Amino acid sequence: MSGFIERVKISKVLLMQDMDLTEKFVGKSLDEIGSIPFKDILTSGPETCCNENRAESQAEVDAEHTSLECQAEVDAEHTSLDAPDGYGSMDEDDHTISNGDEEEFEGKRKRKPPPQKGCKRQKFTEVETEEIKTYFSEYLKSGICPRKQQVEDAKQKSRKKTGQIWKRSNDKIIKKISAMNHKKK
Template sequence: MDEDDHTISNGNEEEFEGKRKRKPPKKAAKLQKFTEVETEEIKTYFSEYLKSGICPQKQQVEDAKQKSCEKNGQIWKRSNDKIIKKISAMNHKKK
């Protein structure tokens, strides 16, 4: 009995002749904490949302980012979902 006799062959040996290519590992996203300046800016622009305990919608965040850009602020550099997430976390900390 040869060594090759115990393997099952279905004619698709050509597919597996070379090595399989591995996908490169994905790079982890760097977490960037909100600075004190950004946190204070969020408190000023979103004070009514922090008092009521609700999160702003995308349009309200866009408006606040526009004001921040005009006044040389910092939060206009952040994405909308990160700002909303920060406000939600600040609301949860109050409870």
């Protein structure tokens, strides 16, 4: 199916949505809706327009409908069967109109979120926990968290004494101290 024909069918569906006619076409496929002329869709709509405007717009709709049908026939002749992916290839499940209660035209195909990359969570070892207790004992006693500069100083001391916490990031150390303070309460 060419892109133009598909767009014409989708425009009919959108027109039906705008005119609140989806209840009349529930369960019909996109191909069935595509065979319904624009004139039938417009005449089956709610009678909100005055008759004068309807007569003028009816002539415009007829002219547009005939030009669209001619163009659809021309496109049907020039359509190739081996269209590239994404152009003209749709499943039959995606062609039905759902009730107004469901999310409209989302279809059965939903995008899957990209696969999540593995979390690299590392538990603090006993050695690291003891090291935190020695370097941050005043913060653990008072129940407050150190600032970035105090963590940097403790990491420098740990590196000089061949400790372990210098390998951790500042925010992780601060979070660990905060968790230890909350556990203490």
